[in-house]
Amino acid sequence: MKTWQCIVCGYVYDEAAGDPEHGIAPGTRWEDVPDAWACPECGVAKMDFEMVEVVAA
Amino acid sequence: MQPIFIVGSGLAGYTLLREIRKRDAAMPVTLVTADDGTFYSKPNLSNALAAGRDAAALAGAPAEKMAADLKATLLTRTTVTAIDPATHRIRTAGAEYGYGRLVLALGADPFPHRLEGDAADTVLTVNDLAGYARFREAIAGKRHAVVLGGGLIGCEFANDLAAAGMDVTVVHLGDWPLERLLPVEAGQRLAGHLSALGVRWHFGRTAKRVDTAGNGLRVTLDDGSAIDADVVLSAIGLAPRTQLAQAAGIPVGRGIRTDRFLQTGAADVYAMGDCAEVDGQVLPYVQPLMVQARALAATLAGTPTEAVYPPMPVMVKTPAHPVAVLPPATGVGGGWKVDATAEGVNALHLDADGRLQGFALTGAETGKRNTLVKGIGAKP
Ligand SMILES: Cc1cc2nc3c(=O)[nH]c(=O)nc-3n(C[C@H](O)[C@H](O)[C@H](O)COP(=O)(O)OP(=O)(O)OC[C@H]3O[C@@H](n4cnc5c(N)ncnc54)[C@H](O)[C@@H]3O)c2cc1C
Ligand SMILES: [Zn+2]
Numbered sequence: 001m002k003t004w005q006c007i008v009c010g011y012v013y014d015e016a017a018g019d020p021e022h023g024i025a026p027g028t029r030w031e032d033v034p035d036a037w038a039c040p041e042c043g044v045a046k047m048d049f050e051m052v053e054v055v056a057a
Numbered sequence: 058m059q060p061i062f063i064v065g066s067g068l069a070g071y072t073l074l075r076e077i078r079k080r081d082a083a084m085p086v087t088l089v090t091a092d093d094g095t096f097y098s099k100p101n102l103s104n105a106l107a108a109g110r111d112a113a114a115l116a117g118a119p120a121e122k123m124a125a126d127l128k129a130t131l132l133t134r135t136t137v138t139a140i141d142p143a144t145h146r147i148r149t150a151g152a153e154y155g156y157g158r159l160v161l162a163l164g165a166d167p168f169p170h171r172l173e174g175d176a177a178d179t180v181l182t183v184n185d186l187a188g189y190a191r192f193r194e195a196i197a198g199k200r201h202a203v204v205l206g207g208g209l210i211g212c213e214f215a216n217d218l219a220a221a222g223m224d225v226t227v228v229h230l231g232d233w234p235l236e237r238l239l240p241v242e243a244g245q246r247l248a249g250h251l252s253a254l255g256v257r258w259h260f261g262r263t264a265k266r267v268d269t270a271g272n273g274l275r276v277t278l279d280d281g282s283a284i285d286a287d288v289v290l291s292a293i294g295l296a297p298r299t300q301l302a303q304a305a306g307i308p309v310g311r312g313i314r315t316d317r318f319l320q321t322g323a324a325d326v327y328a329m330g331d332c333a334e335v336d337g338q339v340l341p342y343v344q345p346l347m348v349q350a351r352a353l354a355a356t357l358a359g360t361p362t363e364a365v366y367p368p369m370p371v372m373v374k375t376p377a378h379p380v381a382v383l384p385p386a387t388g389v390g391g392g393w394k395v396d397a398t399a400e401g402v403n404a405l406h407l408d409a410d411g412r413l414q415g416f417a418l419t420g421a422e423t424g425k426r427n428t429l430v431k432g433i434g435a436k437p
Contacts, residue, residue, distance in 0.1 A: 005427075007372040008100045009343045042068060042343050043098030043117055047108060048374065052427060 004030050004049040009042035013049060058085075059155045060130070061357060062147060064137050064301075065162035066090035066120070067185075068099060069330025069346045073160060074127050076354035084358070087130040089149070094120030094133040097186045100343060103213035104374045105189070107220035112190035140305040142323035158325045158357060161302060161313055163332040165295035165341060170205065174266035176274050180205075180289045183214070192290070199287035200224055203276050205264050207234040209373050211292035212247065216375040218290075219254040226257040226284055228264050228276070235373070238382045240393040243402040243417045250378030250420075259284075297332045297339055312339045317363040319353045329353055335364060344369040368430045370416075372423070381423040383430070385415035393417075405429075405437060413437050 001015040013019065013033070018026040022040055024033055030051070037046055061077070063070045063086060070088060077086060088094075096117035105115055124131040132149070139148040146155050167182040183192045196202065202218050204211050207229030219225045231237070233244030234251075248258055259278060266277040267289055276284045297312035308314045308322040312334030319327045319335060329349040331341045340346075348364050355362035373380035378401075385391075391408035401420025408414045413436070416429050429437075 007374070008098075009347055010369075038098065038117070041347065042072075042100070043096065044100050045098075045105075045108070045110070048100070048104070050424075 005052045006039045008044045011041040059157035060085035060087045061158045062156040063088045063160045066094045069162035072350040076350045080358045089132045091136040102189045106217045161328040162330045163298040165297045165331040168294045170291045174268040176267045176269045203286040203289045205291045206293035228259045239417045240404045242395045246402045254377045381426040382417045383415045389414045
């Protein structure tokens with residue numbers, strides 16, 4: 001599972017967690033998130049997300 | 058108790074309303090906005106063209122849905138014309154309202170371009186969804202766009218217009234793009250990648266006139282040279298909307314002045330987002346306004362909370378060559394240590410003791426920003 005970060009507001013989409021509040025089930029891979037999905041915090045489009053390495057704590 | 062009034066339905070006003078509702082479902086809130094109250098994300102405006110997204114595609118929930126979802130009273134197409142902090146009242150064209158607490162989330166106006174010429178009034182600005190719709194109409198079927206200003210927004214539009222197939226010329230007063238944020242090597246690298254996309258640059262110049270010429274326009278620069286264009290877009294900067302506060306006797310500087318609690322000089326009046334100067338700083342970006350919204354929502358719910366910012370790098374959305382920049386705090390000495398590779402520029406701002414205080418990364422180097430953020434204040 002990977003994580004993707006909104007380059008505008010910093011929100012992190014975690015594939016494992018999904019975004020159930022907006023209809024994205026946990027475990028949804030990034031490529032399966034619909035193009036119409038927008039950042040739940042700032043509303044920017046999916047294309048303004050970048051993959052980020054999960055840094056082990 | 059009188060309701061909380063929020064003025065403005067941009068990201069600042071709506072994010073504050075969302076944050077209030079996360080804490081308190083019942084607190085009465087009225088949001089007043091001069092526009093139609095449709096939710097949209099402003100950063101999308103400068104990279105939607107090449108992606109084929111028109112204004113309708115960028116429009117989120119309409120005002121009625123926002124009002125229902127966020128349990129607020131929305132007054133749309135309603136401009137607040139005066140504030141009386143002494144009596145806790147605001148005035149609009151047709152009515153007057155009493156507020157318990159008032160939050161100004163008024164945004165910023167494009168700098169007036171002060172151009173001469175018979176076509177100066179055709180110069181476009183894109184600062185909201187309606188402006189984007191007008192821009193899309195104006196460029197339809199057109200070939201050559203001149204962009205005035207090579208700052209963050211000018212560079213993003215130049216990239217988007219060029220990627221959408223238009224000829225683009227940028228007129229910029231600085232000697233390289235984003236010269237106040239980026240060291241010369243990083244700025245030139247960005248300029249080079251945009252040039253490769255077809256963008257032409259006029260550095261160290263300003264536009265003086267825009268006149269009609271044949272079927273198109275002619276832009277005359279301060280050195281007398283002329284550029285033929287079909288459309289002209291001004292992106293020379295933004296000025297916080299301070300007039301309303303100033304007229305009410307609320308102290309303003311570059312923006313509406315607040316302390317770290319977002320409180321203005323008037324009791325029960327707060328300001329946030331692009332219109333605010335918080336503790337001496339105007340930070341016209343999304344991440345700071347989110348920090349402000351969370352702090353202010355807590356304050357309004359009864360727990361006074363300061364806006365405390367983490368390091369917030371700004372990403373320039375130029376897909377031809379993205380840029381991430383974390384400017385050093387004002388007053389930090391030292392200078393840039395620049396490393397340029399084929400993939401990008403890595404510039405670290407080190408203080409006199411060699412500690413990392415900021416950075417400017419371009420191209421593939423932008424991927425290092427999260428790691429670098431963690432190293433702020435330490436020796437790299
Ligand atoms: C093209 C573009 C691209 C951008 N890209 C990025 C980016 O990639 N990353 C980033 O962090 N930031 C970006 N920004 C900046 C970011 O979008 C802004 O910081 C943010 O949207 C400001 O939100 P706001 O709510 O403060 O202001 P606005 O969105 O301007 O909202 C102001 C609101 O106040 C209302 N209003 C004003 N005066 C009155 C009045 N008297 N009465 C009633 N209503 C009133 C207006 O109608 C409007 O609803 C970009 C900006 C632009 C223009
Ligand atoms: Zn976001």
